[in-house]
Amino acid sequence: MDRLRTRRPTLDERAYRTGSLLSAASPCAKFPATAMAESAYLSGVAIQNSEVLDSQRHSVLVRVTHWIQTLSFIALVLSGIAILLAHPRLYWGETGAVGTPSLIDLPLPFVLDVPIRGPGRYLHFLSAWVFVLTGLLYVLSGFFTRHFQKNLVPSKTDFGWKPILRVVSNHARLKRPSEEESRSYNVLQRLTYLSVIFLLSPLIIITGLAMSPAVTSVFPVIVNVFGGQQSARTIHFFVSVALVLFLLVHIAMVCLAGFKNRMRAMITGRNAAGKEPS
Amino acid sequence: MSSSLSRRKLITTGLATAAGVSGLGVAAVLAQRYGLIPPDHGGIFGAGETLTYAAQRLLTSHHSLAREFNRSEISKVAFVNGKPPQNEEYQRHVAGGFADWRLTIEGLVAHPTSFSLADLKRFPSRSQITHQACEEGWSFIAEWIGVPLSTVLNFVGVSAQAKYVVYRSFDGFWWDSIDMPDAWHPQTFLAYGMNGGELSVDHGAPVRMKVARQLGYKSVKYISHLTVTDSMKNIGDGQGSPSPAAGYSWYAGI
Numbered sequence: 001m002d003r004l005r006t007r008r009p010t011l012d013e014r015a016y017r018t019g020s021l022l023s024a025a026s027p028c029a030k031f032p033a034t035a036m037a038e039s040a041y042l043s044g045v046a047i048q049n050s051e052v053l054d055s056q057r058h059s060v061l062v063r064v065t066h067w068i069q070t071l072s073f074i075a076l077v078l079s080g081i082a083i084l085l086a087h088p089r090l091y092w093g094e095t096g097a098v099g100t101p102s103l104i105d106l107p108l109p110f111v112l113d114v115p116i117r118g119p120g121r122y123l124h125f126l127s128a129w130v131f132v133l134t135g136l137l138y139v140l141s142g143f144f145t146r147h148f149q150k151n152l153v154p155s156k157t158d159f160g161w162k163p164i165l166r167v168v169s170n171h172a173r174l175k176r177p178s179e180e181e182s183r184s185y186n187v188l189q190r191l192t193y194l195s196v197i198f199l200l201s202p203l204i205i206i207t208g209l210a211m212s213p214a215v216t217s218v219f220p221v222i223v224n225v226f227g228g229q230q231s232a233r234t235i236h237f238f239v240s241v242a243l244v245l246f247l248l249v250h251i252a253m254v255c256l257a258g259f260k261n262r263m264r265a266m267i268t269g270r271n272a273a274g275k276e277p278s
Numbered sequence: 279m280s281s282s283l284s285r286r287k288l289i290t291t292g293l294a295t296a297a298g299v300s301g302l303g304v305a306a307v308l309a310q311r312y313g314l315i316p317p318d319h320g321g322i323f324g325a326g327e328t329l330t331y332a333a334q335r336l337l338t339s340h341h342s343l344a345r346e347f348n349r350s351e352i353s354k355v356a357f358v359n360g361k362p363p364q365n366e367e368y369q370r371h372v373a374g375g376f377a378d379w380r381l382t383i384e385g386l387v388a389h390p391t392s393f394s395l396a397d398l399k400r401f402p403s404r405s406q407i408t409h410q411a412c413e414e415g416w417s418f419i420a421e422w423i424g425v426p427l428s429t430v431l432n433f434v435g436v437s438a439q440a441k442y443v444v445y446r447s448f449d450g451f452w453w454d455s456i457d458m459p460d461a462w463h464p465q466t467f468l469a470y471g472m473n474g475g476e477l478s479v480d481h482g483a484p485v486r487m488k489v490a491r492q493l494g495y496k497s498v499k500y501i502s503h504l505t506v507t508d509s510m511k512n513i514g515d516g517q518g519s520p521s522p523a524a525g526y527s528w529y530a531g532i
Contacts, residue, residue, distance in 0.1 A: 087415030094347070095409070097357035097416035112414070119323070119525040121413060125532065126326025213409060214334045214491045214531030217342040224345075229409065229417060 057183070057265035062147070065138040066266055068130060073247070075127035080240055082120030085111035090237060094228035103234060128208065135201060142197075151185060152194050158187040177257050183271060192246065200243055207236035313441065313457060317510040317518030318528040331529040338531070340459050344490035347407045352473060353418035356410075358480040363449035363500055371448075376484040381468070385444075385506035388435030395484050398468060401425040401433070406465050412494040413526065422488045423471030428462045431506070439508040442518070445487050446503035454498050454519040455510060455528070456489055465490035468501065493530035495521065 058066070088108035089096070096102060142148045157163065167186045170177075177186075185193065209215045210223040210232035226232040254262045265271050309315050314332035318324065362368060371379050376395050384390040404426055411417035427443070443461040446453040460466055467488040470477050477483045482499025489496040510518045518528035 083413075084415070086413075089415070094351065095353050095417045095419050097353075097355060097418055099355045099357060100353070122323035122326065122525060122527060125330050125527070126323050129326050129329050209532070211411075212334075212532035213344050213411060213493065214338050217344045217491050218338055220345050229411060233415065 056269055057271040058269050059145070059147070060269065061138070061141050061145075063266055063269055065134050068134045069138070072127040072130040072134065073243070075123055076131060077240065077244060079120040079124035079127065083124060084237070085109070090234040091230035092227070092234060093230055096230045128205075132205060135197075139197065148194075152190050152197075154187045154190045158190070163187060174256060179271075182257065182261070182265075196243070196246055200239055200246070204236060204239045204243065207232045207239060211236070313459075316527070316529050317442075317455075317516060318522035320517075323527075327527050327529065330527070330532060334529070334531045335457075335459065338459075338491065340462060341464070342491075344406075344408050344465055347409075347419050349407065349421070351419050352407060352421060356418045356420050356473070356481065357412075357416055359412065359494075360499070362479050362483075363447070363451070365449055368448055368500070372479055372483070379484050379502070381485060381502055381504065383430065383434050383504040383506070385504075386437035386440045386508060387431075387506050388437070389433075391434050393430070395470065398425050398430070398470060398485065401429050403471075404464075404467065405471075406467070406488075406490060408465065408488075408490045410494050410497065413530065417494075421473050422467055422469040423474075424467035424469035424485070424488065426464055427466045427468055427487075428464065430468060430504075431461065436506055437508075440506045441508045442506075442510055444503075444505040444507060444510075444513060445498055445501050446505075447498055448500040448502040452498045452500075452520075453503075453514070454487075454496055454521065455507075455513070456492075456496065460489055460491065463489075463491065491531055493532075495526065496530050 084106075085108060088106040088110065089098070089102045090104045090106065091100070092103045142152075164187055167188050169175075170186075171188070206222050207226065209219075210226055211229055216223045216229075223229055223232050226235055261271070309328070309332055312335075314328070314335055316327055316331040319328045362372075379395055380392045381395075381398065382390070382392045402425070403423055405421055405423045407419060407421045409417055409419055431443070440458055440461075442455045442457055444453065444455040456466070465488070467490075468485050469482075469488040470485050472478065472481055477486060482501075485501045486499040487497050487501050505513075507513065510516055514520060515523055517523065521530075522528050
């Protein structure tokens with residue numbers, strides 16, 4: 001049960017220092033170099049303090065919901081694109097059609113009568129249910145286990161200019177997180193995750209429901225608040241773009257912070273491997 | 279400590295599984311009993327469809343009305359999708375002002391009836407200014423004038439076993455169906471007028487179905503046939519309409 005929290009250089013830090021990462025063309029391409037550095041390291045030093053590496057990073061519930069959300073989000077994006085291509089024009093207000101002024105004409109073709117469009121709607125709503133139910137489970141358990149308070153709400157000291165500037169400068173210089181830093185989230189991560197969970201996700205769900213003539217017959221406020229059904233559709237589009245951008249930055253950051261370690265943490269729950277596999 | 283923990287875990291997991299399985303069983307029976315399972319509940323997307331339909335049926339009452347708008351909000355452009363029936367018979371009806379056109383109602387009704395357009399217009403007319411929103415993404419607001427389907431259903435006398443109303447277009451190409459909550463809904467019209475005038479050929483003359491709480495494709499044009507039924511099993515492929523086979527859900531409340 002006792003987990004030592006001694007400071008040691010991370011695998012990535014060592015690889016970073018030796019410059020083996022800098023030559024890599026893309027962030028994820030450093031992966032083999034890291035793996036090599038790791039096996040060299042593990043064969044020598046790691047065994048004597050394997051307990052250090054055995055720390056729990058993510059709870060089972062966080063990991064399971066994370067990967068279910070990943071799958072449902074990818075399905076939502078793909079099916080959303082299929083739906084959008086039927087009419088890639090965005091409007092503001094209640095109504096809009098070809099022959100009326102648009103807000104934005106997306107540089108995409110009108111793709112009708114392709115087999116993917118219909119099943120796209122079926123897939124969109126099936127994966128929306130998975131996304132919403134898994135998300136609810138995550139949020140409720142997050143409140144229950146104080147996951148948000150413990151891991152995501154920034155502390156008061158996080159809000160000074162100095163800590164924020166330090167995090168920004170670390171990011172700007174592509175400085176890798178230390179082992180200690182990778183045990184928790186920095187202030188930018190905390191604010192980003194909180195806005196994805198408590199701002200963008202509710203917004204994408206509500207703007208989706210705002211396009212439902214049946215749901216709005218009971219709760220007209222959810223569409224009126226956005227200024228109309230077409231406005232809700234437009235906001236739904238831009239929130240989904242924001243979520244896709246988050247996903248891309250998230251993946252880029254995982255690659256920069258050490259793809260293998262971060263993936264291991266989100267799959268096994270451990271921050272770093274305790275032992276060599278063989 | 280670890281053994282008591284694992285025993286506790288085992289018991290909780292067992293109880294949770296038992297509760298989950300029996301819960302699902304009870305849910306399935308109740309869902310069937312209260313009409314919360316759509317005709318297109320099968321297949322890989324069936325679970326999502328069933329959840330959507332059941333949730334929206336539980337959420338919407340028979341009286342929750344689709345949003346209505348002011349006359350000033352009626353769209354200047356009412357986008358037209360699709361073409362009118364191409365056969366000669368329809369052309370003859372258009373030329374004759376639909377004088378010989380008939381709407382027949384059969385199935386689980388006390389008095390199967392055939393109505394002329396004039397017969398339908400003798401019922402008290404109603405109007406609504408609501409959205410016509412296509413699943414593709416475009417939409418317009420229009421005034422729809424007609425007779426509520428419920429008025430006609432009351433006139434012919436619907437059996438207590440009735441679960442769906444099936445409606446077919448003149449050329450038999452388009453058809454669809456709605457459940458009784460939407461069939462009895464005050465905004466479900468047999469619409470024969472639009473924006474103060476007659477319904478145009480482009481918009482479904484002489485009569486189109488208007489289902490205000492569902493997306494546009496449920497509001498089938500050129501209606502000439504209604505069937506009241508207790509089951510969709512022997513109608514078409516049993517999924518309630520041709521839409522599910524093409525990938526569009528039978529229930530289009532979202």
